[in-house]
Amino acid sequence: MLMTMGWLLSSFLVTVLVVRGSIGYARRRGMLDLPGQRRSHQIATPRGGGIGVVVAMLICLPGVLSQPPNAWPASVTAGLLSGFLLVAVAGWWDDHRSLPVLPRLLAQLVGIGLVCASLLATGTSWWWLFLLLPGGVWSVNLHNFMDGIDGLLAQQVMFVGAGLALLAYAAAQPALALAAAVMAVSMTGFWWFNRSPARIFMGDVGSGSVGLLIFAFTALLWQVEPALLWPAMILSSVFVVDATLTLLTRIWRGRRWYTAHREHLYQWLVRRGRTHAGTAAVYLGWNLLVAAPMAWLAWSHLRVALPITMAVYTGTSVAWLMLKRRCLRRDLSRMRHVAA
Structure with a gap:
């Protein structure tokens, strides 16, 4: 218990210290996100604060994942950390100066490939690579x-x-549970600076890196018990649906997606007058009232976890469509009022 608390406290403190330093660093280097037509903030804000989470995870994960009982093989830890570091470096570069799409995608493919290779080395069939690789790249993006x-x-x-930590703990995987908990606690340290009004943004160094970690921890849970994939996916349902349906809509309309x-x-909700904090509360409410209890239901009934997951994603998609249509109607009504 003392060691667990030590890892959690260390991840929090390292993140807080590095994020505090990164605010001044970003200002000195001119790493500022300026307000604009395609942005949702109103003042110039430093970016790259996710480096605090990256440093904390690089320090903590090797010790956490190798902690008995049920320590993970060194090859898995090495593959995870190598892929994580590669995606983080590409994001850090992009935060300093724009990195073209192809080099960034290549770094993501190689990073996810390293994670997948570590899983394959433990006995997972290489056929799964055709699903794991695009799934990991999508999680990052x-x-x-x-x-x-x-x-x-x-x-x-x-x-x-927090949800992945509970699932891993219930599956008798304390090392994986602590790794997911360390990620959650580290992100809590960053959230203190990123909550509205944000003092610093996460930047690509953080967003892509945590996307890789969520994919990796979910894949490790799946390797322990394949049916645990479904409650794990439910936890991420609101983000997966928003990002996926938005991307598909833009492609269908022929836009530069x-x-x-x-x-x-979430951007439409802000454009229609909700505050950043209010919009975040909508997503948190959905997670607590829908995703969390449904993930528990899927975990407690693993034989029907897939249909439960399909129902959750269907319901989330319907809610997304209804809210999006409501936002569009308000926008159209406002345009007509201005024209009149």
Whole structure:
């Protein structure tokens, strides 16, 4: 228990100290996100604060994952840390100066590939690579897409990390449970600076890195017990649905889907007058009232976990469509009023 508390406290303190330092560093280097038509904030804000979470995880994860009982093989830890570091470096570079899409995607593919290779080395069939690789790359990018307003992504990572920790603990995987808890506690330290009004943004160094960690921890749970994939996916359902449906909508409408925009549901809620904190509260409410109890239901009834997960994603998609349509109607009504 003392060692567990030590790891949790260390991750929190390291994150807080590094984030505090990164605020001044970002200002000196001109790493500022300026307000604009495709942004949801109103003042110039430093970016790159996710480096605090990255440093904390690089320090804590090797010791946490190798902690008995049920320590993970060194090859798994090495693959996870190597892929995590590669994605973080690419994000850190992009936070300093824009990194073209192809090099960034290549870094993500290699990083996720390292994580997948470590799983394959433990006996997982290589056929799974065709699902794991795109799934991991999507996790990295969707968490980057959803990092657009104060506190939202940090809040989500805290929720998902806590949920994955509980699932791992219930599966008798204390090392994995502590790793997910360390991620959640570290993100709590960052959230203190990122809550509305944000003093610093996470930046690509943080958003892509935590996307990789959530994918990796979910994949490790799946390796322990395949049916645990479904409650783990339910925890991330609101982010997956918002990012995926927004991307598909932009592709269907023939827009440049890979460019910056403000068309995610959370961005539309802000555009229609909700505060950043109020919008984050909507997502938190959905997580606590829908995702958390349904994830518990799927965990407690693993034989029907897949249908439960499908029902959750269907319901989340319907809610997304209804709220998006409501936002669009208000926008159209406002435009007509201005024109009149």
